[in-house]
Amino acid sequence: MNLFVLVFCTNFGIQAVFGILALLLNTEIFFDFVGSLTFISCSILCLMFDETPEVSTSIKEIKVIQMVCVCLWAGKLGSFLLYRVLKSDGDKRFVEIKKSKVRFFRVWMIQGAWVYLNMVPSLFVFTAKKENPRLALVSLAGWALYAFGLIFETVADYQKTMFRSKEENKEKFITTGLWSISRHPNYFGEILLWYGLFIAAVPYFTSPFNYLSILCPTLTALLIVKISGVPMLEKSGLKKWGDDPKYIEYLNTTSSIIPCLGGNNKHKTA
Structure with missing residues (x-):
C-alpha cells in the first residue's frame, strides 16, 4: 500500500x-x-x-x-x-x-x-x-534537534501557563524565563523540532527531489512567523499593552523568535 x-x-x-x-x-x-x-x-x-x-x-x-x-x-x-x-x-x-x-x-x-x-x-x-548505516549520525542529529526543540517548547508553555495561573498576573505579559530571551520561545522550539524530523529523514531519501521536502518545515516556520502565529499575537499584544512603555521596551529589546538576538527597535508607545 x-x-x-x-x-x-x-x-x-x-x-x-x-x-x-x-x-x-x-x-x-x-x-x-x-x-x-x-x-x-x-x-x-x-x-x-x-x-x-x-x-x-x-x-x-x-x-x-x-x-x-x-x-x-x-x-x-x-x-x-x-x-x-x-x-x-x-x-x-x-x-x-x-x-x-x-x-x-x-x-x-x-x-x-x-x-x-x-x-x-x-x-x-x-x-x-x-x-542507511553510513548516515546514521544524520538521523541522530535530527532527533537531538527535535528533542531540544520539544523540550524548549514544553518549558516555554509551562512557564507561561504558570505565570497566567497567578491572579496578580492576570492582565500582565510574561518577560521571565525563556520569555526573557525570546517573545515566542514556544514557536522557536516548534520550528526546531520540525527541522529535526526532516534531518532525521534525510538518510532515507531515494531521490534528489526528496530534498525539496525541506519546504515542509520551512512553510510551517513561515506560517508561524509571518501569518498565523507571531503576527496575530503581536497585534493582540499591542492592542492590549501598546500604551505601556515596559511592553514597548520588551518588544524593542527582545528577539521575536530566535533567543538572544535582541529586538528591532521599531515599536513606539501608542
Whole structure:
C-alpha cells in the first residue's frame, strides 16, 4: 500500500468528518486536538501497514523512533491546547471565522494540508525498506534537534501557563524565563523540532527531489512567523499593552523568535 496516499486520505478524511461535526455544533473547541489526533493516527497507521521484511529489524526500530517523536509532540501539544481552550471557554481566532460556514470548513481543510506537509519528511522514513548505516549520525542529529526543540517548547508553555495561573498576573505579559530571551520561545522550539524530523529523514531519501521536502518545515516556520502565529499575537499584544512603555521596551529589546538576538527597535508607545 502507498503510505503517501493512505496518509493523505486518512488525514483529510478526519478533517472532513470533524469539520462537518464542528459546523453542526458550531464549535471550534476540538480543532487543535483533532489536528494532533490526526498526526498520531497517521503515524500509527504507517507502522500498521509497514511492509518492511521481518529480517530488517534496524529499520523497524528507526521507524518506531520517528513515530514516537511525532506522537509525543502531537500528544503533548494537543492535550495542552485542548486544556487551554476549555479553560478559556473558546478560541479567539475563530470569533470571525465561525460567522461563515464555508470559511470555517475551509480552515479544517487548511489544517489537513498543514498536517500532511509536516508528515511528508517522516513518510520517507516510514516507507524505507532498509537502514542507511553510513548516515546514521544524520538521523541522530535530527532527533537531538527535535528533542531540544520539544523540550524548549514544553518549558516555554509551562512557564507561561504558570505565570497566567497567578491572579496578580492576570492582565500582565510574561518577560521571565525563556520569555526573557525570546517573545515566542514556544514557536522557536516548534520550528526546531520540525527541522529535526526532516534531518532525521534525510538518510532515507531515494531521490534528489526528496530534498525539496525541506519546504515542509520551512512553510510551517513561515506560517508561524509571518501569518498565523507571531503576527496575530503581536497585534493582540499591542492592542492590549501598546500604551505601556515596559511592553514597548520588551518588544524593542527582545528577539521575536530566535533567543538572544535582541529586538528591532521599531515599536513606539501608542
